Amino acid sequence: MNDHIVSSFDDDLDKVESLVLEMGGLVEQQLVNATLALVNQDSKLAKQVVKGDARIDKLEGEVNVMTVQVLAIRQPFADDLRTVITTLKLASHLESIGNYAKNMARRTRAISKASAFSGSTGTLKRMSELVQQMVRETLDAYTHRDVELAELVRNRDEDVDQLLNSLFREMLTYMMEDPRHISGCMHILFIAKNIERMGDHITDMAEEILFLVNGKWPKDKRPKGDRTSTLIIEPGEDDEDDDAHFEDDES
């Protein structure tokens, strides 16, 4: 009997899933390296990250092709169908996260050349480590269809947003202190915003997994903590009055 002929839907699905897990591992590594490149001002490593993104894009292409093949040949129903569609979506999110890691690596040189200060990269590093952990946990939640872990990831995103908020505030005051800080701070903020967007994608992935396992979307409002969109700081502003400058985030 020929193995190719008896291969089942489950075999096909395993292959697609392992491609997605491979993507996830690469994405995590890209984020680790992009962060290292930034913190250590390692332009060689940054270049490696920029180049490395092509592999993730290629894997997403393979997932797309395989998904369509599985749908066409196996014509899955119900849960199986939902699994295939979820896998397709997870791959798309991972590709986006990979792009953000690439963009992060691209800014390495800009920060090294700008009159930057290194303290802030500590916060970026913490944000990045949180997101790396979220990627790992999400892939675990996917592999084991672990609803509790997926919920945990969703809540962790708030921590990322809170780090962004405090960094935003800190950078604004640095910029006001000395115009030579502005260019560097801007790049740091854009990187922080990129990391926060990665967190958003991972939260979306966690919600996809919840949908996959539970068959319905989580009902509670998604935790959301990025308030930089309504944050205003003026030079010489009284710190105690800061809270008045926040609006409720309605997301």
Add this chain to the structure above:
Amino acid sequence: MNDHIVSSFDDDLDKVESLVLEMGGLVEQQLVNATLALVNQDSKLAKQVVKGDARIDKLEGEVNVMTVQVLAIRQPFADDLRTVITTLKLASHLESIGNYAKNMARRTRAISKASAFSGSTGTLKRMSELVQQMVRETLDAYTHRDVELAELVRNRDEDVDQLLNSLFREMLTYMMEDPRHISGCMHILFIAKNIERMGDHITDMAEEILFLVNGKWPKDKRPKGDRTSTLIIEPGEDDEDDDAHFEDDES
């Protein structure tokens, strides 16, 4: 004979497609309104945009559900299958663009309260109008499976990126001039970056349409013009030397 029973794959597909087109129309309108709210400092309209995003999310949910149903019931092959998958992806991109429009509207109040200057909103308006046009053209390209129009959209994205580049440069100099400008400029730059990301999503949609019609991805490198990730400006820097601060974008 019962209409429900004789409904064909084409009928189902028409329904999903019309949902996506409805999403596209809403997204375009959200972007128009978010821009108007910003330019006219219209906080009422801004709130309306923030609220309006839920309708787009709901439509995406409907597209997801209908897509899975069509796949399960019709079990389409080849071109039909590709059409269904493409439609699913277009809906996901439109939902992301809608999110960016919502975020844009959220910043309206921040800009009005910050010590902002109104000149820069002109560039934001031009960027937004370009993206609005790209949305319309992409939906047209999708409806008519128009490869040439899809190619046109891809090239237009470079214009958006170029506007972002010049705005970035302009804002940096404003910020260096007077620290009271910093907070407002930051918000304007984040909005500009949001609009640029919308452009990226539309470019991805155009490429999906090219894949749908041609059966393969465009081979040429995607036009890419956002160079802000490597842009560095220092206070008092000689303008003529600016180009030296750009790196080639390898995206």
